[in-house]
Amino acid sequence: MSSLTMRPCGDFRTSYKQDNTIFETKTIRWVTIFTIIALCFAPLVVDGYFITLLIQISYLGIAALGLNILVGYTGQISLGHGAFFGFGAFASAWLNTSFNIPVFLCIPLAGFLTMGVGMMFGAPAARIKGLYLAIATLASQFIIEDFFARADWFSGGSSGSMANPVSLFGFDFDTDQSFYYIALFSLVFMFIWGCNLMRSRDGRAFVAVRDHYLSAEIMGVKLNKYRLLSFGISSFYAGIGGALYAHYLGYVSAEGFTIMMSIQFLAMIIIGGLGSIKGTLMGVIFMVFLPEVLGTGVGLMKMTEWGNIPMVVDGLAYIKEMAIGLVIIGFLIFEPEGLAHRWAQIKNYWKFYPFAY
């Protein structure tokens, strides 16, 4: 996705290699590296609750990036991402308990299993597109959800299944603080991989399929191959995210992976910006903090004279749901290109200050 950010003065590129770096400028590279190093020290500084939010951002972020590769970069619509996320969670727990495979191997294996399932359900994408594809993936959401409730051998049926904590060289990552490092490492790894994918031939093919699939086909991009591959990669990401979620919570039950979860993933990438890797992370952070902020807001209201309105205090769960709906609508009407676009505009404004008009 072309970025709107202006390059600093004197930063000329003379080769394709220079034009194709992961980070646009040196500053961005150093800021990113320092942010990651700072995040490594987070458990020492912030309290435990904040760490749980960061872990949540990590596993949701990985899955959301997968969806953004599918929807934002390849232009295919999926309403079944939540089900794939759930499949990854169950698959990892199942592989671990049934075959005694160590957990740190189960997570990538669960990713590959989910990839297979995703490609199976993405197969209609070879023939259909747009609205019809959206509805086909909606069907796959319900079918997979039904499978979770029914397949006792796989998911433990209605009682759910237990997932062991990650352990590596005899060390158990069973506290929030220690699991945080696993989550952070996976997040960084998967995001770098995503960035690199988009710089490769396959990534450019995805974008070509999105922008004008007929032209892409005429230029020799195999449509079916790339549509299916995109489904596979997206489900792989969902599977990894789901597996991390399973081993973090230690328990997976089928109730969580509903259509609402799929919609939340879509909301994340739309709020962050379709076709933007940085935007994906922004959207996930926004969606994780939104309920927290609302909860705090209602908590503050309780202290004022409005606090005794039972409708507001008891209806917090509904208010959160309504807020999700409103945020989706609001972003699509007022900022359809998401937070990433807004961020670029803010950056440009300060770059040209005071001459931006």
Add this chain to the structure above:
Amino acid sequence: MNFELLIQLIINGLIVGLLYGVIGMCFVLVYKSTQIVNFAQGEFLLIGAWVCWASLIYLELPFFVGFLLSLAFMAGFGVLLQMIVLRPMIGEPIISVIMVTIGLSIFFQALMKWIFGVSPQSYPQVFDTQSINIMGLNVEMAYLMSTVIALIIMVAFYLFFKHSKHGLAMRATAFDQQAAQSLGVSVKHVFAMSWGIAATVSATAGIVIGMVNGVSDSLSIMGIKVFPAVILGGLDSIVGAIVGGIIIGVLENVAEFFDSQYLHIGNMYDIAPFYVLLIILWFKPYGLFGTQDIERI
């Protein structure tokens, strides 16, 4: 094989299928005239049913007054929704349009739960008799009424589109927006009208279903169940929606029958239509009556 049960279930399927057909028709109407896939269709049923319920219980109006009042409310609601939320979305990519209607669906579902609670409520008694006997089969009075209402709606749709000026304008817009516009059809009005009609007719279906099963947020599931029906018929064919609705209605009941008698898998009633949906998309991507897209560069 239990033939009596099977026939009873098929009759139920036909009745429910007609209602799917009516909801599907509204769905197709919105899709054809405004190119929007309305994921908030189920919420129209839900809001209509709750408004009617509130007018009967809180305002204590007689049934038909409350019924007409809620239909009028829904017509206004549909038009306003189109004007405020969906008009800015004209020309946006498909994913944005889908997500807006999904956002609306989440919002209104939560709002209805917030206002009216989660427990199902039943309508006051409207008909004297609960069920009547037709040729040895028990048919609930409310179901019979729903069939009559569904048929009336279908005939009304036919007459409206065939013989009225507004119906002609809507067909023209669906056929070629620009040509219709240049001949003096107000596309704005057509868009608003199609949402108004869809909301009103869906609300009717919602009230009818509410009379049988009670009002609760499970009504909004009807909006999702209608997808297999319209895909089977073809997204842009009104006849297809009715045929698809009936087929899906019968099919889910037959699937339920075979499941309860032989297979014992469970939950077939809800899931079978989606398997069918996937299979149809494999073999006939544009449904039974849908127009096939031909693309040129």
